[in-house]
Amino acid sequence: MMEETYSQQLLNDAASLTVKALSPASGSAGWSCPSNIALIKYWGKKPVQIPMNPSLSMTLDEARTFTRVDYTFDPAQTDPAFSFSFEGRQAPAFSQRIEGYLKFITPYLPLLAHTSLQIESRNTFPHSSGIASSASAMGALALCLLDIEQTITGTAHPEEFMRKASFLARLGSGSASRSLFPQFSLWGKSEGWTGSSDEFAVSFSGFHPSFGNLRDTILIVEAGAKKVSSSAGHGLMEKNPYAPVRFEQARVNLGEIRNALESGDWPLFLEIMEMEALALHAMMLTGKPGYLLMQPGTLSIIQKIRAFRKETGKRLGFTLDAGANVHLIFSGNDSDRVNAFISSELLPHCENGRAISDRMGDGPQRF
Numbered sequence: 117m118m119e120e121t122y123s124q125q126l127l128n129d130a131a132s133l134t135v136k137a138l139s140p141a142s143g144s145a146g147w148s149c150p151s152n153i154a155l156i157k158y159w160g161k162k163p164v165q166i167p168m169n170p171s172l173s174m175t176l177d178e179a180r181t182f183t184r185v186d187y188t189f190d191p192a193q194t195d196p197a198f199s200f201s202f203e204g205r206q207a208p209a210f211s212q213r214i215e216g217y218l219k220f221i222t223p224y225l226p227l228l229a230h231t232s233l234q235i236e237s238r239n240t241f242p243h244s245s246g247i248a249s250s251a252s253a254m255g256a257l258a259l260c261l262l263d264i265e266q267t268i269t270g271t272a273h274p275e276e277f278m279r280k281a282s283f284l285a286r287l288g289s290g291s292a293s294r295s296l297f298p299q300f301s302l303w304g305k306s307e308g309w310t311g312s313s314d315e316f317a318v319s320f321s322g323f324h325p326s327f328g329n330l331r332d333t334i335l336i337v338e339a340g341a342k343k344v345s346s347s348a349g350h351g352l353m354e355k356n357p358y359a360p361v362r363f364e365q366a367r368v369n370l371g372e373i374r375n376a377l378e379s380g381d382w383p384l385f386l387e388i389m390e391m392e393a394l395a396l397h398a399m400m401l402t403g404k405p406g407y408l409l410m411q412p413g414t415l416s417i418i419q420k421i422r423a424f425r426k427e428t429g430k431r432l433g434f435t436l437d438a439g440a441n442v443h444l445i446f447s448g449n450d451s452d453r454v455n456a457f458i459s460s461e462l463l464p465h466c467e468n469g470r471a472i473s474d475r476m477g478d479g480p481q482r483f
């Protein structure tokens with residue numbers, strides 16, 4: 117017999133809920149959720165929002181989305197409604213995305229069909245800074261919606277809460293599934309990782325203390341909206357001739373980076389992290405059509421980071437997202453020296469000399 121999927125289990129739970137027996141209610145929920153940066157990259161997916169390979173990320177701290185949802189619930193209401201504002205203004209493009217998202221997740225949160233929602237959201241980081249805003253935004257929204265559902269039904273399951281929130285966030289944006297946990301998160305079924313799943317992310321906590329105070333300084337080579345959306349990028353992987361090799365490489369790299377994180381092997385950690393960043397961009401270069409998101413400044417920064425590491429032996433390396441900006445990952449123990457290096461050598465390659473300093477964080481918070 118086939119094992120019941122988590123999705124099926126949630127649908128069964130939803131089907132057993134008697135909405136009519138619930139009383140009308142109103143209230144609000146507020147959550148902040150951080151963004152995350154992938155060390156092992158998710159690039160390529162199949163329906164519905166299932167990754168072609170597992171990915172591992174570091175949860176950020178400062179870069180967050182704050183979302184508050186005011187709701188009214190009435191079991192007799194059959195016409196769901198919502199409004200959305202971002203940083204106090206209407207945001208039609210994101211509103212449309214939320215509309216689709218709410219419809220998509222209603223089978224898992226059946227009360228949504230009987231609610232009016234007023235959603236207000238803001239980010240702590242500038243839009244188009246290259247920080248994955250869909251991860252923090254979808255994470256925060258999923259948390260608020262689940263919170264509301266559980267408040268109305270009076271069925272709080274604290275131990276299940278983050279898992280279900282991660283599942284719901286994933287349906288909004290794959291990488292969002294990983295933003296719900298402190299420090300490191302793994303999304304994707306992986307051999308040797310008990311409890312790992314393609315349907316939600318899990319926390320990874322067994323790392324060596326030398327990775328306990330990681331920093332991420334995001335060097336803004338190019339501010340501005342993404343030139344090619346992640347969805348389009350994932351789509352191009354379907355026909356990329358290197359894709360099968362890439363998916364296998366990610367699995368191997370996941371095992372290696374886990375060994376590095378558990379044993380405190382910094383050279384191996386940095387090697388795998390950088391290999392992953394370059395492999396992600398290699399997939400973009402070799403798709404049909406191929407595209408190039410790195411800029412001359414990206415390459416100059418990468419070269420300088422490698423030269424500085426060779427010269428000083430400091431624990432630092434780079435990773436990249438789907439854009440030109442560089443995430444400089446380093447140990448907080450070396451902050452003074454690395455920050456001086458950033459100011460003198462790297463900021464000159466950044467747009468208007470801009471960088472955003474962040475660090476590994478503890479995950480979402482209620483507010």
Ligand code: DP6
Binds near residue numbers: 157158248250290
């Ligand atoms: C390059 O999570 O943005 O940041 O699931 O289509 O919303 P969708 O894609 P998204 O893809 C992120 C890709 C990446 C790598 C990563 O975060 O793992």
